[in-house]
Amino acid sequence: MFFLQTVAPTGGVTSNEVFDRYPDLVSSIGTDMGAFLPELVLCLGIVWVIFVDLFSKRQDSRRPGWHALGVLGLSLLTLVLGGFPSAEEAGSLFHGMVVRDGFAVFMKLLLTIGTAICVPMVMSHKDLQGRRMGEFYGLLLGSLLGMYMMASARNLLMFFMGIEFASYTSYLLTGYLKGDRKAAEGGVKYVIYGSVASGIMVYGLSILYGLTGSLDVGAVAQALIVTKASPSLLIITALLCFAGFAYKISAFPLHFWAPDVYEGAPMPFTAFLSVVSKAAGFAILIRFVVAFGAPGADGQALTLASGKVLDLDWPQILAVLAMFTMTIGNLAALWQNNFKRLLAYSSIAHAGYLLMGVAAVVPRIGAEGDPGWQPVLFYLVVYLFMNLGAFYIAQIVAARTGTEELPGFAGLGKRAPVLAVGLFLFMISLIGLPPTGGFTGKWQLLKAAWENGLHTLVLVAVTNTVISVYYYARIIKLMFLDQGDGEGYVLPVGQRTAVVLMVVPILWLGLFMDSTVHLIRSLSFAVIG
Amino acid sequence: MQTQAYLVVATLIFLIGAMGFLIRRNILVLFMSIELMLNGAAMLFVTFSRQLRQMDGHVFVFFIIALAAAEAAVGLSILIAIFRLKHRVNVDELTELKG
Numbered sequence: 001m002f003f004l005q006t007v008a009p010t011g012g013v014t015s016n017e018v019f020d021r022y023p024d025l026v027s028s029i030g031t032d033m034g035a036f037l038p039e040l041v042l043c044l045g046i047v048w049v050i051f052v053d054l055f056s057k058r059q060d061s062r063r064p065g066w067h068a069l070g071v072l073g074l075s076l077l078t079l080v081l082g083g084f085p086s087a088e089e090a091g092s093l094f095h096g097m098v099v100r101d102g103f104a105v106f107m108k109l110l111l112t113i114g115t116a117i118c119v120p121m122v123m124s125h126k127d128l129q130g131r132r133m134g135e136f137y138g139l140l141l142g143s144l145l146g147m148y149m150m151a152s153a154r155n156l157l158m159f160f161m162g163i164e165f166a167s168y169t170s171y172l173l174t175g176y177l178k179g180d181r182k183a184a185e186g187g188v189k190y191v192i193y194g195s196v197a198s199g200i201m202v203y204g205l206s207i208l209y210g211l212t213g214s215l216d217v218g219a220v221a222q223a224l225i226v227t228k229a230s231p232s233l234l235i236i237t238a239l240l241c242f243a244g245f246a247y248k249i250s251a252f253p254l255h256f257w258a259p260d261v262y263e264g265a266p267m268p269f270t271a272f273l274s275v276v277s278k279a280a281g282f283a284i285l286i287r288f289v290v291a292f293g294a295p296g297a298d299g300q301a302l303t304l305a306s307g308k309v310l311d312l313d314w315p316q317i318l319a320v321l322a323m324f325t326m327t328i329g330n331l332a333a334l335w336q337n338n339f340k341r342l343l344a345y346s347s348i349a350h351a352g353y354l355l356m357g358v359a360a361v362v363p364r365i366g367a368e369g370d371p372g373w374q375p376v377l378f379y380l381v382v383y384l385f386m387n388l389g390a391f392y393i394a395q396i397v398a399a400r401t402g403t404e405e406l407p408g409f410a411g412l413g414k415r416a417p418v419l420a421v422g423l424f425l426f427m428i429s430l431i432g433l434p435p436t437g438g439f440t441g442k443w444q445l446l447k448a449a450w451e452n453g454l455h456t457l458v459l460v461a462v463t464n465t466v467i468s469v470y471y472y473a474r475i476i477k478l479m480f481l482d483q484g485d486g487e488g489y490v491l492p493v494g495q496r497t498a499v500v501l502m503v504v505p506i507l508w509l510g511l512f513m514d515s516t517v518h519l520i521r522s523l524s525f526a527v528i529g
Numbered sequence: 530m531q532t533q534a535y536l537v538v539a540t541l542i543f544l545i546g547a548m549g550f551l552i553r554r555n556i557l558v559l560f561m562s563i564e565l566m567l568n569g570a571a572m573l574f575v576t577f578s579r580q581l582r583q584m585d586g587h588v589f590v591f592f593i594i595a596l597a598a599a600e601a602a603v604g605l606s607i608l609i610a611i612f613r614l615k616h617r618v619n620v621d622e623l624t625e626l627k628g
Binding site: 157182196198214259260 | 546547550560567570571574577581589593596599615620
C-alpha cells in the first residue's frame with residue numbers, strides 16, 4: 001500500500017486535514033489487511049466461482065461446486081494458520097470497525113465448516129442439477145462473507161452491513177429455483193419480512209446513536225451507563241435493535257417467516273439457513289450483549305455486569321423471549337407432516353434454548369475463567385453437526401422417495417439401516433438425550449441459566465424438552481416400527497462416509513466434551529470499552 | 530427546538546411506513562413502505578449527526594441508501610419471479626405455503 005502513501009495529497013485543504021488527523025490511516029489499513037486474509041480469500045473466491053461457471057458446460061453443474069469447496073478450504077486454511085489470537089493480540093482492525101479475537105475466529109471456523117458441509121449437499125441435490133450453478137455458489141460464499149462480518153463486527157455500521165450482506169444473498173438463494181412456486185413464494189416472504197426487520201433494527205440503531213453519540217458498541221455501552229434517557233425509551237430502543245437479531249436467529253416475535261422459507265428453499269440451503277445463518281445471528285447477539293457488560297472505567301461496570309441498566313433487568317427480558325420462542329416452536333412442531341417444516345419449528349425451539357444461554361451470559365461476564373457465552377458456543381457446535389446431519393439424511397431419503405413428507409421415512413430402518421441409525425442418533429441429540437452432544441450441550445445451557453437465577457426459564461425449558469420428545473420420537477417410530485413400501489437400497493460409499501463423519505462429532509461431543517469446552521473457554525474476547 | 534422538529538418528522542415517516550406495511554397488501558406498496566421506514570431511520574441519523582457535530586451518522590446514511598437500493602433490486606427480482614408464475618402481486622394470494 002506504499003504507493004498510496006507516497007502520493008502527495010493534492011486535493012486541497014480537506015484531504016490535507018484528513019492526513020494530518022490520521023497520519024497512519026493508509027498504512028494501518030495496509031497492515032490490517034493481513035489479518036483480514038480469510039475475508040479477502042472469500043471476496044476473490046466469489047468472483048472466481050462465477051468466472052469458472054462461465055467456462056464450464058451447463059451439464060457440468062458440479063464443477064463450480066468443487067471450486068467453491070476449494071475457496072472454503074483456502075479460507076479455512078488462512079483462519080487456522082492465523083490461529084486464535086491470545087488476549088494480548090486481540091484488538092480491532094480498520095480503526096475499530098472489525099474486531100480480531102479468539103471468539104470471532106472460532107465463529108468463522110464454525111461458519112466455514114457449516115458452509116463446507118452444505119456445498120456437497122448442493123452438488124448432490126437433484127433439483128439443482130443441470131443448471132447454471134455459479135451464481136448459487138457465489139451467493140453462498142457472499143452470504144458467508146457477510147456472516148464473517150457479523151461474527152467480528154464492532155461498529156454499529158458493521159453490524160448493519162454484516163446482517164444485510166448475509167440477508168440479501170439469502171433472499172436470492174431461497175428463490176433460486178425460479179420456476180418453482182414454493183421457492184418463489186418462500187423468497188418473497190423472506191425478503192418482505194427480512195426487510196421490515198432490518199428497517200426496524202436500523203431505526204433502533206439510529207436512536208441508540210442519538211442517545212449515546214457513538215457507533216462503537218463499547219462506547220455506546222459506556223455512554224448508556226451515564227445516560228439520562230428514560231428506561232421506557234431505552235427498552236423500546238433495545239427491542240427495536242433486537243428485531244434484527246431475532247429475525248436472524250428466528251426468535252419470537254420474528255420467527256414466523258422460518259417455516260415458510262424453510263419449506264420453500266432448496267433443502268441444502270434450508271440446512272444452511274437453519275444452522276450457519278443462525279450461528280452468525282447468535283455471534284452478533286453475543287457481541288452486542290457482552291459489550292454491555294464489558295469492564296468500565298470505575299466500577300460502573302458492576303451495575304452493567306449484574307445485568308441491570310437503569311433498573312431494567314435485561315436477563316429477565318431475554319428470558320421471557322426465550323420462553324416464548326421455545327414454547328411456540330415446540331408446540332407448532334407437533335402437528336407438522338413435512339420434514340423441512342418440522343425441522344423449521346424445531347430450529348425455532350433450539351433458538352429458544354440458545355437464547356436461554358444468552359440470557360445467562362450477562363451476569364456471568366467478569367467471572368474468572370468462565371466467559372458466559374461458553375455454553376452457547378458449545379451448543380452451536382453440536383447443533384451444527386446434528387442439524388446438518390439430519391438435513392443431509394433427509395435429502396438422501398427425499399431423493400429416493402420423491403417426497404419430503406414424513407411418511408417417506410416409514411420403514412427406513414429396513415431399507416437403509418445406515419441412514420436410519422444416523423437419523424436416530426441425530427434425533428436423540430436434538431431431543432437432548434445421552435450419549436450425544438445434544439445432552440451435554442443442553443445440560444450446560446440449563447446449568448448456566450439455573451446458576452444465574454433464571455429458575456422459571458429452566459423449568460420451561462425442561463418441559464419443552466419433554467414436549468419435543470413427541471415429534472422427534474414420531475420420526476424414530478416411523479423409521480423402525482412402521483412398515484414402508486419401496487425397495488431396500490445400498491448407499492454409495494461417499495454418502496455412507498459422510499453420515500459417519502457427521503455422527504462422530506456428535507458422539508465425541510457427548511462423551512468427551514472437555515477438550516472442546518476448554519478450547520472455548522480459552523478463547524479471547526476483545527474487551528470493548 | 531429545531532432538532533425536535535426533525536425528530537418528530539423522522540418518527541412520523543417511520544410510522545407511516547410501518548402502518549403502510551401492516552395495512553397494504555400489494556407487495557410493491559410493501560416495498561415502498563419499507564423504503565419509508567429506512568428513510569425515517571436515515572433522517573434520524575442525519576439529525577443526530579448534525580446535532581452531535583460528527584460525521585459517523587452521515588456516513589451511516591450513505592450505507593442505508595446504498596443498501597436500500599440493493600434491497601429493492603433483490604426484492605423486485607424475486608417479485609418478478611413470482612409474478613411470472615402467478616400473475617398476482619398480493620401477499621394474501623401467496624398461499625402455496627401455509628403460514
